[in-house]
Amino acid sequence: MPDYRKFFSDDVPSFMRSPVREIFRKVDLSAIYSFAGGYPSAETFPLDRMQDLAGAVARKYGAKALQYGATQGVPELREAVAARCGVPVGNVQITTSSQQGIDVCARVFLNPGDVVLTTSPTYLGAIQSFRSYRAEIVSGELPEGKKAKFFYVIPDFCNPSGETMSLAEREALVERARREDFLIVEDSPYRELRYSGEPLPTIYSLAPERTLHLGSFSKIFAPGLRLGWMLGPEELLEQIYVCKQALDLCPPVFDQYVAAEFLSSGELDRNLASTVALYRRKRDLMLSLLEKYMPEGVSWTHPDGGLFLFVTLPEGVDTVAMYDEALSAGVAYVAGSFFFTDGSHRNTMRLNFSFMDEGRMEPGIELLSRIISSAIWKKSH
Amino acid sequence: MPDYRKFFSDDVPSFMRSPVREIFRKVDLSAIYSFAGGYPSAETFPLDRMQDLAGAVARKYGAKALQYGATQGVPELREAVAARCGVPVGNVQITTSSQQGIDVCARVFLNPGDVVLTTSPTYLGAIQSFRSYRAEIVSGELPEGKKAKFFYVIPDFCNPSGETMSLAEREALVERARREDFLIVEDSPYRELRYSGEPLPTIYSLAPERTLHLGSFSKIFAPGLRLGWMLGPEELLEQIYVCKQALDLCPPVFDQYVAAEFLSSGELDRNLASTVALYRRKRDLMLSLLEKYMPEGVSWTHPDGGLFLFVTLPEGVDTVAMYDEALSAGVAYVAGSFFFTDGSHRNTMRLNFSFMDEGRMEPGIELLSRIISSAIWKKSH
Numbered sequence: 001m002p003d004y005r006k007f008f009s010d011d012v013p014s015f016m017r018s019p020v021r022e023i024f025r026k027v028d029l030s031a032i033y034s035f036a037g038g039y040p041s042a043e044t045f046p047l048d049r050m051q052d053l054a055g056a057v058a059r060k061y062g063a064k065a066l067q068y069g070a071t072q073g074v075p076e077l078r079e080a081v082a083a084r085c086g087v088p089v090g091n092v093q094i095t096t097s098s099q100q101g102i103d104v105c106a107r108v109f110l111n112p113g114d115v116v117l118t119t120s121p122t123y124l125g126a127i128q129s130f131r132s133y134r135a136e137i138v139s140g141e142l143p144e145g146k147k148a149k150f151f152y153v154i155p156d157f158c159n160p161s162g163e164t165m166s167l168a169e170r171e172a173l174v175e176r177a178r179r180e181d182f183l184i185v186e187d188s189p190y191r192e193l194r195y196s197g198e199p200l201p202t203i204y205s206l207a208p209e210r211t212l213h214l215g216s217f218s219k220i221f222a223p224g225l226r227l228g229w230m231l232g233p234e235e236l237l238e239q240i241y242v243c244k245q246a247l248d249l250c251p252p253v254f255d256q257y258v259a260a261e262f263l264s265s266g267e268l269d270r271n272l273a274s275t276v277a278l279y280r281r282k283r284d285l286m287l288s289l290l291e292k293y294m295p296e297g298v299s300w301t302h303p304d305g306g307l308f309l310f311v312t313l314p315e316g317v318d319t320v321a322m323y324d325e326a327l328s329a330g331v332a333y334v335a336g337s338f339f340f341t342d343g344s345h346r347n348t349m350r351l352n353f354s355f356m357d358e359g360r361m362e363p364g365i366e367l368l369s370r371i372i373s374s375a376i377w378k379k380s381h
Numbered sequence: 382m383p384d385y386r387k388f389f390s391d392d393v394p395s396f397m398r399s400p401v402r403e404i405f406r407k408v409d410l411s412a413i414y415s416f417a418g419g420y421p422s423a424e425t426f427p428l429d430r431m432q433d434l435a436g437a438v439a440r441k442y443g444a445k446a447l448q449y450g451a452t453q454g455v456p457e458l459r460e461a462v463a464a465r466c467g468v469p470v471g472n473v474q475i476t477t478s479s480q481q482g483i484d485v486c487a488r489v490f491l492n493p494g495d496v497v498l499t500t501s502p503t504y505l506g507a508i509q510s511f512r513s514y515r516a517e518i519v520s521g522e523l524p525e526g527k528k529a530k531f532f533y534v535i536p537d538f539c540n541p542s543g544e545t546m547s548l549a550e551r552e553a554l555v556e557r558a559r560r561e562d563f564l565i566v567e568d569s570p571y572r573e574l575r576y577s578g579e580p581l582p583t584i585y586s587l588a589p590e591r592t593l594h595l596g597s598f599s600k601i602f603a604p605g606l607r608l609g610w611m612l613g614p615e616e617l618l619e620q621i622y623v624c625k626q627a628l629d630l631c632p633p634v635f636d637q638y639v640a641a642e643f644l645s646s647g648e649l650d651r652n653l654a655s656t657v658a659l660y661r662r663k664r665d666l667m668l669s670l671l672e673k674y675m676p677e678g679v680s681w682t683h684p685d686g687g688l689f690l691f692v693t694l695p696e697g698v699d700t701v702a703m704y705d706e707a708l709s710a711g712v713a714y715v716a717g718s719f720f721f722t723d724g725s726h727r728n729t730m731r732l733n734f735s736f737m738d739e740g741r742m743e744p745g746i747e748l749l750s751r752i753i754s755s756a757i758w759k760k761s762h
Contacts, residue, residue, distance in 0.1 A: 001590055004616050007530055007564055009492050015623045021452060042444030050447075050635070051436030058431045063423030066431075066603035071402060096477055096607070097629045111390050128627040149388055183388055209382055222447035224634030226477070235385050242396045246509040248478045252633045253605030254431070
């Protein structure tokens with residue numbers, strides 16, 4: 001048996017396991033109260049439409065729906081996305097998931113030691129990707145003498161915080177990007193899941209010359225298709241296109257036609273409207289349950305959209321340490337410190353409110369609150 | 382408008398455009414005689430089964446078919462592939478195309494300057510991937526003082542040569558890999574497309590401790606699903622699994638269930654049998670047409686399977702230079718020199734025999750032969 005370690009590239013020691021995916025590997029989520037994943041609700045999937053959609057695609061597009069396709073994505077889906085986003089089709093690249101959109105940005109822009117700016121906390125899958133290229137991930141001011149390649153940001157209903165950047169914050173970011181001359185990677189998988197408040201302009205619309213905007217079908221159709229899109233300047237997309245040729249030649253073709261059908265027929269918008277209504281109820285339910293059950297000293301964000309809210313426990317309560325106990329008791333969350341690149345904020349947790357059935361939300365939050373209360377009590381005794 | 386070049390990573394200048402994909406970007410293939418692509422025949426796609434397959438998947442697997450799935454692939458498809466390949470399920474990773482399988486090997490194993498061994502000529506998409514990590518691609522003996530990370534090889538019906546390694550050659554490669562201590566990446570998308578001769582053992586079966594074997598659904602089901610698999614030692618797959626988390630979280634889930642249904646119901650094998658019969662006829666037809674029309678001094682390989690054969694013209698005839706003329710006349714091929722890392726062998730070309738309708742093969746080969754004859758005549762006058 002060879003010692004495999006000598007074959008690994010210098011990047012490999014920087015590869016991180018997703019703590020979220022590791023939970024899913026070990027635990028049957030349906031057997032517990034899981035607030036852990038970023039899973040859409042199964043109720044929102046047009047499962048009973050898949051047979052007809054597949055049939056329609058086969059009849060309408062014929063063999064090309066099962067053949068290799070263009071690296072940029074099939075024209076029909078690029079055009080549907082371009083129309084929806086109000087941009088020319090030349091500014092649209094279809095991605096094999098918006099996670100691939102993040103990763104291809106990392107691959108095209110980052111050398112080891114390069115700086116990526118981001119908010120803190122931020123999306124774990126982005127941290128994973130940037131770390132795997134040995135980038136330095138910085139929130140706040142740049143280290144002396146360093147320049148940033150790009151700022152990675154989820155302006156709408158951030159994963160994990162649930163927070164939304166104000167227009168002034170967006171403008172300030174754009175102004176800083178222009179002044180300090182870095183790009184912006186705007187990760188926007190939740191933008192259309194707004195339950196209250198008014199939509200704000202995308203960062204892409206404020207700075208189209210230096211923003212790559214990542215969209216996703218995962219939350220407005222189904223994650224099982226692994227389809228997203230990227231908007232950006234043609235010159236940058238051209239380089240991303242060349243990179244993507246070597247990654248997987250093209251995004252899944254049949255699924256792209258299914259998405260094009262679902263989108264251009266208007267079904268996607270009807271399905272999205274009921275998804276938003278469902279998630280609004282779930283968000284409101286979770287907020288009222290936290291109000292009802294959480295002990296004193298616990299606070300949480302009040303998101304206007306998305307899938308998550310972020311809970312802060314009293315200083316000194318450690319959500320990483322109490323995780324196994326919670327899981328044994330039958331409730332799962334993601335420790336908030338995983339979303340901070342320095343592993344700080346061990347008194348925080350991310351809760352997902354989209355996945356769990358409404359009927360199970362109350363016993364789940366009650367159980368979680370009991371475990372938190374007990375951890376607070378232990379800390380002070 | 383920013384100057385974007387300063388944002389690019391040091392890898393970007395090594396990114397190559399696929400000349401094959403660039404042709405497809407510019408030319409409507411259906412309007413010409415195209416022997417260029419590596420496309421399966423549309424006749425082999427179970428297009429009329431997609432609606433029922435999608436319905437069966439929706440009924441049998443429910444919402445999990447549209448949800449996020451395991452990074453390793455959904456258990457049902459991993460198990461079906463494991464059973465088909467005769468390996469434990471722990472040795473199976475599902476990939477989002479076998480191109481991704483190649484790329485993830487490059488990502489996990491290669492530092493800039495590392496050596497990849499390969500045959501010459503070899504698959505262009507692999508050259509693209511290895512170059513993009515700034516690896517040194519070597520065919521033949523290692524440069525003095527260097528060690529190789531892995532040998533990349535297509536032992537069955539190589540793209541582009543159509544040639545198959547003998548058992549003695551496979552054993553010699555394994556023996557060399559053990560002696561010089563490198564891994565083997567066995568790319569095997571065509572293995573099940575055998576039209577004559579007897580199957581030989583996979584390299585994976587000869588050296589399971591140091592081989593990563595890449596399989597593909599593209600040629601035995603449909604490329605539009607973008608699904609492949611990787612077999613290998615669990616310790617290596619574990620590292621590839623961690624890498625893949627950051628690439629795209631998981632392979633397309635609905636498509637995986639469609640493939641699992643198609644495979645485990647026995648449909649895939651029935652479809653494959655008729656595909657093999659069709660491609661055997663097409664291979665034989667192309668060989669007889671080359672015999673009939675090609676001028677003296679032109680030779681070609683006689684593949685036992687796969688999608689390609691490789692043509693050698695007289696020394697000094699340049700298939701890159703004559704390409705535009707051929708395209709204008711209405712026939713496309715891929716210049717053979719693209720498959721040589723040093724750009725040599727400009728008197729060769731790759732011809733695909735799977736894609737074109739049987740009825741169009743004769744006028745296409747006749748036209749190509751005329752262009753070749755004219756190029757030979759020009760060279761000698």
